[in-house]
Amino acid sequence: MFPAGSSSLALDEGPPSAHANTKAHRGGDVVIMTNGPGEVCSWVQAAATAIKDASDTDEHAHSNGVFAALAPCPHASGREVSALGKQKAIDGVAAPRQFLWLLLLGRAFFVVRQAAANVVARLMRRKVPAARARRLRQRGVVLFLGGDQMLAILLAWRLRYRCVLYAERAVLWPNLASAYVLRSRAQLAHVPARWRHKCHVSGDLLLALARKRESTAAQSTKRSSPSETIVGVLPGSKRAKLRIGAPFFLSSAASLMSQMSTDGVKPPRFVLPLAPTTTADDLQACLDDTTDDLAKRFGWLIGRARVEMFEADSDDVRERCGSYEHVGHVVADHRDGELVVELWAPSSDSGGVPPFELYASMDLALTTVGTNTAELGALGVPMVVCLPSHAIEDFRGAAGGLLGLLMQLPLGVGAAVARRVNLALLSQSGHLAWPNMWADAAGVTPPVPELVGRVSPEEVAESAASLLVDATARDSVRDALKRLASAQEEDTGEGGTPTQEVVRCVFAQM
Template sequence: YQRFLVTGRTQADWDWYARGAVLFLGGDQGFTCWIARRLGYPLVVYAEWQVRYSRWMDRVGLRTAQVYPQYQQQPEKFRLVGDLNIDGVMSRGPSPLAAGTWVGLLPGSKGLKLGLGGPLLMAVAEQLQAKHPVQFVLPVAPTLSLAQLAHYVSPANPNVALMGGITARLEERTDGPVLVTTHGTQVRLWTEFPAYDALAGCRFCLTTVGVNTAELAALGVPMVVLIPLNKIEVMKAWDGLPGLVMNLPVLGNFIARRVNPWLIRRTGLLAWPNLLAGRAIVPELKQVLTVADVVQASLPFLTDDDLHRTTRTQLLATMGGQGAAQKLVGLVKEVLGYSRDDTGFR
């Protein structure tokens, strides 16, 4: 990548088309501007939180007007497109889950989250089922195999004792795979992707932070957002210099243990619906978590119908409508010389 930025040549020596466009969907806007200049392509940027280096951009699709309040001064360049994270997030029919009350478990798809979240959610599932007649479904990310998932909730995970002491084993059954916990609680594994139909049938979900909080909000599914600080050195997914330094070999964990408490104190709300609303619509548990903490925050969504209904209404209102992807494609067509309605060049 660095060699490409400097020389314009990739390792595989790609032969670039003379005409094209660079589409930015996330990451570092500065690098994307550099790539566009290197290729001589127009640049279309999807701006989620902020706009940087706008003079080098040809079109900018804004998630909301607040991302760039002065956008109306350059209506040709800046357009409101909406939220890409929820575009296409919808339930396409009745829930495929069996009758009953279902709770969705979303521990994440990467090792740093699964190492803590996996065993924590297994322990919470046991405690919730002991208090309320519920069933559990866990959507499996397409980048994660069942064997990998099973590893993180098995005794082989060194964090099990730290996160509640409950493990689970993988069982392949005729009606699909399940995780069975130490004391027999069953968690159905949902392998179809995307899992919107299954999630839409859940009473509420226990989830980590990420785009999944936007997807759940767009479906109107209440959630409890878990940010466990039980092993603070594993939190290394920071943007910019802090993330780079914490991922250094040997010294990374040492630095993370000392810098993370300061960084965490400076962070505010983290779940997408809370960020968009500017207030805590759904609870965020950002602390050293115990099973009892999570169960206590979860039970109101099972027992209080008014709370459940109000939260669902607020989530749907906060996330807004759809159509962002189509609008962004329109910006790409503009810079490439297509008319908005035709498929050929003008």
């Protein structure tokens, strides 16, 4: 399948040490392959910035270009290209719909795309773009940070680059990759002995990013009183998750407000930070009963919630917390009164960084599964994790191959296949929240409650209320999360931060 002389798949020689002197490497380009919003706003930004910084401080090395290639992903928000374009360390982005063209055109892709854009601009009598693209260098590395590992290997083969894959969970193709960077030393046990020389333990990238911001996370939102509690509402950023998560988690917040009021406890202050790839319009669309039939099927707060943004020309000073600012409210009519949830969004100078400071100010978070559970866990924020399966057929990217194709069939066939496959995967998945997976690996009791399946907002509210009214229980969860996070950090293995280890491995392959 692959030519023996391919520079990215030289299987007869082990890759250079990940700790080779980075000053000895020759200049080249790094193409980061990724897919979803969580990876774009965390791993990619950190890795791209570190690669650029290492190049700028290395007087013996040529400057390294950093490009991003977005692989097709059914769960993408559609705004990953825009988010990557705002990252100063990224020199060029190939959109998901252009991925096949990148494979076909190889290193000439960015030049051909620019030439085509110039021709179109002249034909339409528009201003020709001032930006000038260049051909990718002959020497380079494809760095996998999300998506399908095989696509990264194919891209590296086409570009004749080396291929470095960050394995968050499974090491799938050690015989074809140039090097693997592993999240945990325990992953080595699942790699055949003959390929272990290609594997380097870096530690958990997500955990490291959150812990790095922990020192600045002391900056938090202002509380009206010392007894005020803040509850975060995190419905997700991927389109399929947000469609269900927005009305479901807001309904859970409304139920929590009602339950605490009934018990004579002051309701908490609710905050909802928008993901860098999500807008207020996306949120409103998920809450509008004219967009889908979820209201008829499940009720919740669909059709009874509205997003109210502050006036753009308002003279009011907006409250800021780290890289996020308070931009408006989500207001919902509920049987026991009006639910008001503060809406927070990235500031114009945020650079697409997750809201670590806002996370740190929360006493509790109501969240779906995903990268945010690792970020919350690293900061020691208690959480209730929920994955409602009421419309699980909306998730069409859980399986690849033939099943993945069958999920895309029309006339209800794809939905039926997706429902059966997703339910089967859920039944075999074990814990889904990252802190609980850390606990499983350590052989200790999982600290985070997980509610998976056709759960109701009232069940989520009950689980959250039990933690909110018991400060001792919250402190116990917080301590357990920090212990687990510290244990993960101790598994970095080879010195340096996880991001530094990834960069060293990339430069060693250059």
